[in-house]
Amino acid sequence: MESANLGDELLALVDELEPRLVEWRRDFHAHPELAYQEYRTGAAVTAVLRDLGLEVRGAAGTGVIGVLRGGRPGPTIALRADMDALPVQEEGDKPVLSRVPGVAHTCGHDAHLAIALGAASLLARLREALAGTVLFIFEPGEESLDSGLEPGAERLLAEGVLADPRPDAVLGLHVYPEYPAGQVALRPGVMMTGFDLFQLTVLGATAHTATAQKGADAIVATAHVITALQTLASREVDPLEAVIVHVGTIQGGQRANILADRVELSGSVRVSDQALRPSLPERLERLVGGVAAALRCRHDLRYQPYLPPVVNDPTLTQLVAEVARDLLGPEQVVILPLPRLTGESFHAYSRVAPAVFWFLGVGNAEQGLTWASHHPRFDLDERALRAGLTVMAGSVLRLLGALPPGRPPARPRPQAIVEEPAQPLLEAEADEVTFESAQSFPASDPPSWTGVEI
Numbered sequence: 179m180e181s182a183n184l185g186d187e188l189l190a191l192v193d194e195l196e197p198r199l200v201e202w203r204r205d206f207h208a209h210p211e212l213a214y215q216e217y218r219t220g221a222a223v224t225a226v227l228r229d230l231g232l233e234v235r236g237a238a239g240t241g242v243i244g245v246l247r248g249g250r251p252g253p254t255i256a257l258r259a260d261m262d263a264l265p266v267q268e269e270g271d272k273p274v275l276s277r278v279p280g281v282a283h284t285c286g287h288d289a290h291l292a293i294a295l296g297a298a299s300l301l302a303r304l305r306e307a308l309a310g311t312v313l314f315i316f317e318p319g320e321e322s323l324d325s326g327l328e329p330g331a332e333r334l335l336a337e338g339v340l341a342d343p344r345p346d347a348v349l350g351l352h353v354y355p356e357y358p359a360g361q362v363a364l365r366p367g368v369m370m371t372g373f374d375l376f377q378l379t380v381l382g383a384t385a386h387t388a389t390a391q392k393g394a395d396a397i398v399a400t401a402h403v404i405t406a407l408q409t410l411a412s413r414e415v416d417p418l419e420a421v422i423v424h425v426g427t428i429q430g431g432q433r434a435n436i437l438a439d440r441v442e443l444s445g446s447v448r449v450s451d452q453a454l455r456p457s458l459p460e461r462l463e464r465l466v467g468g469v470a471a472a473l474r475c476r477h478d479l480r481y482q483p484y485l486p487p488v489v490n491d492p493t494l495t496q497l498v499a500e501v502a503r504d505l506l507g508p509e510q511v512v513i514l515p516l517p518r519l520t521g522e523s524f525h526a527y528s529r530v531a532p533a534v535f536w537f538l539g540v541g542n543a544e545q546g547l548t549w550a551s552h553h554p555r556f557d558l559d560e561r562a563l564r565a566g567l568t569v570m571a572g573s574v575l576r577l578l579g580a581l582p583p584g585r586p587p588a589r590p591r592p593q594a595i596v597e598e599p600a601q602p603l604l605e606a607e608a609d610e611v612t613f614e615s616a617q618s619f620p621a622s623d624p625p626s627w628t629g630v631e632i
């Protein structure tokens with residue numbers, strides 16, 4: 179096959195495979211399975227990969243590994259797709275709804291599965307043009323990060339999935355409703371910050387309200403502590419960096435007419451500048467300890483470094499952005515100025531191999547598809563699936579030397595889903611999503627911990 183026209187060949191295969199991707203995605207959507215219960219999902223993935231002639235094996239309980247060997251030797255490129263759904267009761271008017279009460283693919287892993295199976299199908303067809311190996315990692319238990327179960331990515335690494343064959347690059351994507359369907363958003367370096375957790379107890383001494391001078395009010399001290407914590411963002415860090423100090427729970431006090439002697443809080447800290455991260459426990463300790471002591475209270479702060487960042491290899495990031503510009507059009511690529519202040523188990527791969535993770539826009543404001551990930555109404559514009567497949571498969575082809583850069587396909591690109599050019603920071607859209615998400619969670623019915631993107 180002439181490499182000069184492989185871009186056209188790729189887009190023709192995407193056209194051919196698109197209906198299968200939609201079918202697969204809808205099938206996974208109708209049959210969601212929770213972390214480490216992805217039995218049907220794993221069986222479906224295994225069947226497709228075996229049909230394509232890949233070497234297939236199980237891993238990490240319900241995970242699946244597929245190996246596609248190209249026509250000639252060369253590097254190994256790994257593609258990762260996560261498999262699990264969430265304990266969420268799905269809502270809304272969608273083409274396909276979950277058939278499992280209380281379980282739904284509201285993080286879009288059904289789309290990740292479909293795109294990865296599409297990439298396996300496409301690359302298997304071009305097997306002879308590939309100088310290298312493609313490793314397909316279907317990761318179970320991605321949503322287990324806050325459940326106490328061992329994350330699937332860590333189990334896969336412990337089982338040596340990245341040891342044999344050892345990948346020279348790991349590629350992954352996540353659907354992203356805050357960007358229009360078909361756009362690709364990424365950045366070199368820290369892509370997602372991860373975060374740390376803390377638990378704080380403020381200890382005072384009780385007394386009757388009428389003789390408050392005899393006690394030490396843990397609630398008043400806590401109020402000052404919470405306010406002081408915000409100075410971490412406003413007065414301790416470069417204002418061009420993003421910082422969130424979040425208190426998520428607070429409990430304290432016994433009665434309306436006595437001073438509280440104990441208040442317990444928990445929260446999280448997220449920073450865009452990872453160089454700051456080691457200093458965070460000391461900074462919190464100083465702020466909390468100083469304010470509590472000034473108000474005659476004691477404190478106990480437990481700080482837990484929790485989720486490491488997802489770090490994008492700069493060379494791979496540039497390659498994926500170039501492939502997306504070549505195959506989708508330059509207007510479909512957004513380079514993010516700041517990392518996303520969330521976390522993902524993909525950090526495990528970026529810790530041990532050059533890796534790149536990008537967001538695939540799946541939003542469609544006109545159709546009301548702007549609900550945040552994990553929300554019961556989360557849904558995606560399925561036209562984004564072809565863009566996901568195009569960039570995923572195109573990046574592998576380029577890494578394996580089968581798709582030279584700077585040669586856009588001869589045929590016209592499919593009509594851009596988004597007419598207007600991408601903006602560097604879609605602030606208006608981000609606000610809109612936040613507003614809609616906030617509206618959908620009435621104050622009397624707050625979302626559970628699993629009801630929000632972590």
Ligand SMILES: [Zn+2]
Nearest residue numbers: 285321551631
């Ligand atoms: Zn999720």
Ligand SMILES: [Zn+2]
Nearest residue numbers: 285286287352
């Ligand atoms: Zn997810």
